[in-house]
Amino acid sequence: MEEQNDYPKFTPSMRKTHTILIPSMLEFHMALFEASLIQSGYKVEIMHNEGPAVVEEGLKYVHNDTCYPALLVIGQFIDNLNHRTDLDKVVLLITQTGGGCRASNYIHLLRKALKKAGYGYIPVVSLNASNLEKDSGLKITFPLIKKVAAAMTYGDVLMYLYNKTRSYETVKGSAKQLALDWIKKLSDLFAENKGTSYRSLKKYIKQIALSYDALSVDLSHTKPKVGIVGEIYVKYASLGNNHLEEFLVSQGAEIMVPGLYGFILYCLYNSIYDYQFYKSSKIKAIGCKFLIHYLRKREKLMIQSISKTKITPMKYFSHTKDLSEGVLSHGTKMGEGWLLTAEMMELVEIGYNNIVCAQPFGCLPNHVCGKGVMKKIKSIHPNANIVAIDYDPSATKVNQENRIKLMLSIAKEKINEDDPVKL
Ligand code: SF4
Known part of the structure; x- marks a missing residue:
């Protein structure tokens, strides 16, 4: 103080x-x-x-x-x-x-x-x-929120399509280069104060989806599908997770990292649950409802645009959020709370049975909502292959990677080579 x-x-x-x-x-x-x-x-x-x-x-x-x-x-x-x-x-x-x-x-x-x-x-x-x-x-003004929301929407689309295609690209680095080209183009548009309206999002998200649909890929080999969940920083930051995504791809996996939309919607829904369960601010809950509506319209654009390609789109968050029911209450909202459980349930549902749950040192809430629910998730989905990896200053990269390799070896054993690859 x-x-x-x-x-x-x-x-x-x-x-x-x-x-x-x-x-x-x-x-x-x-x-x-x-x-x-x-x-x-x-x-x-x-x-x-x-x-x-x-x-x-x-x-x-x-x-x-x-x-x-x-x-x-x-x-x-x-x-x-x-x-x-x-x-x-x-x-x-x-x-x-x-x-x-x-x-x-x-x-x-x-x-x-x-x-x-x-x-x-x-x-x-x-x-x-x-x-x-x-x-x-x-x-934090509305015009700034609008720009940041547009940036987040493009970021989620690019991250999703990049992860869907990067393990199958026929030209090494082409999926990444495509994302970087789009970032350059979108940044130039932002500089001219363009690209953030609903109409622009509709136009450019469609173009992004089509550009990834046209990317040359080799789908002749089935790869283990691995999802990444956990505390938001170690889930997303390569500095926090010792370049986990690159490591998984180098080991022959296809990866899925749930988008930032999930985390933001989780935070917004929590204000509504706070009002419902704990009688906190009604005004805040109403404001969050408006923002949820705003984001859901943009989420629909992403899903509709991707569904017109050969790539399977992400699920609506309204579906994801309900998946934690019966495992963890929506009243559990410290750290990543019920979102962590819901994302693991969703990953298994969409075929990413193998999951790395990134857990940072000192994070009690996510040990409860991550490690704490794994047994329950496995009882609902016996094929779930989840490994919790601890990240802290003294944990060695070699130890982390050895544990992930063990999870991957189980994943590879379960692969049926005759299954066609579906992006
Ligand atoms: S305990 Fe720390 S690491 Fe965990 S969610 Fe809270 S702030 Fe993040």
């Missing part, structure tokens, strides 16, 4: 002079978020620094019982600052969920770490939907 009034502020006048540093997470989404924030008048840079120095800085300035994602994000910030010369012209952006989980406190941990590292004069901006930092210079 001591820092409530004396921390450096990110003021509106700094928008033109200061670069906002953002931790890396989802490659495609982050590139598009960067473009939409730049168009909104902010100077932005996604950090890409990795390596042992990030963990070392995290361990130096964060208490070692803190969740691993906080340690990595703070370590990445400090390592990045250590290599900059424009220290008086940077601002750090961190997300706050506003829920009961420790992610709401990351901002205080970061400010404390900055002070200890000698960077206490650098402002920290909070990105949140709960007004936890009321004096933030970053204003």
Whole structure:
């Protein structure tokens, strides 16, 4: 509480002079978020620094019982600052969920770490939907939400189609190159303040789906299908999960990573459940209902566009969310809560029976909602082959990969080579 009034502020006048540093997470989404924030008048840079120095800085300035994602994000910030010369012209952006989980406190941990590292004069901006930092210079306006929602929609479509095709491409790297070409094109459109309307989304999502439909693929070999779930940071950030996606693909798997839409809709639905179960704010619940409606219209665009190709589209989230029923209540919402259970149930339902559940050190909620429900999921789906992998500063990559290889060997045993491959 001591820092409530004396921390450096990110003021509106700094928008033109200061670069906002953002931790890396989802490659495609982050590139598009960067473009939409730049168009909104902010100077932005996604950090890409990795390596042992990030963990070392995290361990130096964060208490070692803190969740691993906080340690990595703070370590990445400090390592990045250590290599900059424009220290008086940077601002750090961190997300706050506003829920009961420790992610709401990351901002205080970061400010404390900055002070200890000698960077206490650098402002920290909070990105949140709960007004936890009321004096933030970053204003969440409807036009910004619209741009970010469009970026998220394109990001989810690209990530989905990339993962569907990357293991079968006949020209190595072509699926990735196609995604990068689209990111360039969409970023150029964003720069002209185009590409974010409903009509534009409809047009470009259709074109993206058709471009992946036309990508040359070899479907002659059946591959084990592996889904990735877990705490949001270690699920999505290659820094957090030691490049899990690349490792699985290198081992001959087809992978599925549930989209960011699921997490955002999960957060929005939680406000409605909060009102229903715990009698919290009715106004917030009504606002979230509006946003759910807004996103569901765009989700429909993704699904309808992909269903016109040979690629199987993702499921509607309204279906996914119901899959946790009977396993975990919608009232369970710390960490990834019921979403983690629902995503595992869905993955098994759509044929990704093999699942890696990424669990960071210090994350009690996701141990309950991930590891804690595996037995129940296996009793409903006996063919589910789930492995929980722990990520922490002392866990070695070799140990993690050996456990995943064991899961993959079981997956490969169950493959029927005569089954036709369906994207
Ligand atoms: S979900 Fe887990 S890792 Fe994330 S803030 Fe909560 S306890 Fe920490």
